[in-house]
Amino acid sequence: MTTLFYPIITKKKIISQHIEKFEFNLGIMVVSCWRVEQEGRYYLIDSGMGKMASYLLNNYMENQKLGAVFLTHGHSDHIGGVVTLKQSFPNAPVLISQLEFPYISGEKPYPKRKKTEKKVFPLSTFLSLESESGQQLQKDAGIEAVFTPGHSPGHHCFYHAEDDVLIAGDLFTTNGAGQLKPPMKQYTADLPLALKSGRTILEKYPKSLLSICHGTEVENNFGESEQPAWLTNPTIKEQ
Numbered sequence: 001m002t003t004l005f006y007p008i009i010t011k012k013k014i015i016s017q018h019i020e021k022f023e024f025n026l027g028i029m030v031v032s033c034w035r036v037e038q039e040g041r042y043y044l045i046d047s048g049m050g051k052m053a054s055y056l057l058n059n060y061m062e063n064q065k066l067g068a069v070f071l072t073h074g075h076s077d078h079i080g081g082v083v084t085l086k087q088s089f090p091n092a093p094v095l096i097s098q099l100e101f102p103y104i105s106g107e108k109p110y111p112k113r114k115k116t117e118k119k120v121f122p123l124s125t126f127l128s129l130e131s132e133s134g135q136q137l138q139k140d141a142g143i144e145a146v147f148t149p150g151h152s153p154g155h156h157c158f159y160h161a162e163d164d165v166l167i168a169g170d171l172f173t174t175n176g177a178g179q180l181k182p183p184m185k186q187y188t189a190d191l192p193l194a195l196k197s198g199r200t201i202l203e204k205y206p207k208s209l210l211s212i213c214h215g216t217e218v219e220n221n222f223g224e225s226e227q228p229a230w231l232t233n234p235t236i237k238e239q
């Protein structure tokens with residue numbers, strides 16, 4: 001898709017004091033990226049696909065202020081934007097969990113997939129979230145990577161403590177009514193593990209705002225007794 005359409009299909013949402021979300025409506029689904037502002041610098045969370053990341057950088061981020069790019073995981077609709085981003089901003093640090101390295105480099109396919117990813121990257125493109133400099137960049141951005149495996153082996157959410165917002169990536173989706181739903185099953189490596197990560201997050205961050213890539217924002221008002229039934233029993237149909 002040419003960037004000409006991006007202004008038409010992109011919705012910018014103010015999530016909290018430091019966080020804005022950009023939702024690209026592709027018709028079949030929404031793909032989101034987030035911009036976190038901290039001390040005069042911008043941090044992009046997830047790069048979308050195609051030219052989404054460079055579109056955002058060129059239009060919303062005064063590119064000399066780009067601090068780093070954080071990725072929740074390596075699926076193509078989250079990492080795909082790194083291709084053009086690196087052409088324009090070769091020095092921008094791009095962070096992802098080292099647990100995603102075998103899949104994003106094409107060493108092996110994601111669990112439950114037959115083929116390796118179409119877009120693969122040399123590992124020199126990335127800095128691991130777990131490295132010392134990766135942890136320092138999280139501090140600089142005012143966020144903390146939270147390990148939430150299941151949807152993919154190295155999936156992470158990003159928690160912004162000051163704003164009490166959890167950028168949840170593909171930990172959950174939402175339906176048309178804005179209700180919390182499981183991640184897309186056909187793209188989820190280990191659904192029971194993903195739901196376990198989901199339960200842990202709902203318990204660990206009560207009252208936080210959950211901001212979801214393929215969906216909208218949901219207040220975490222789920223006390224333990226109110227958690228949706230599908231979260232504790234994946235065989236229950238959630239629709």
Ligand SMILES: [Zn+2]
Nearest residue numbers: 075151170187
């Ligand atoms: Zn995904």
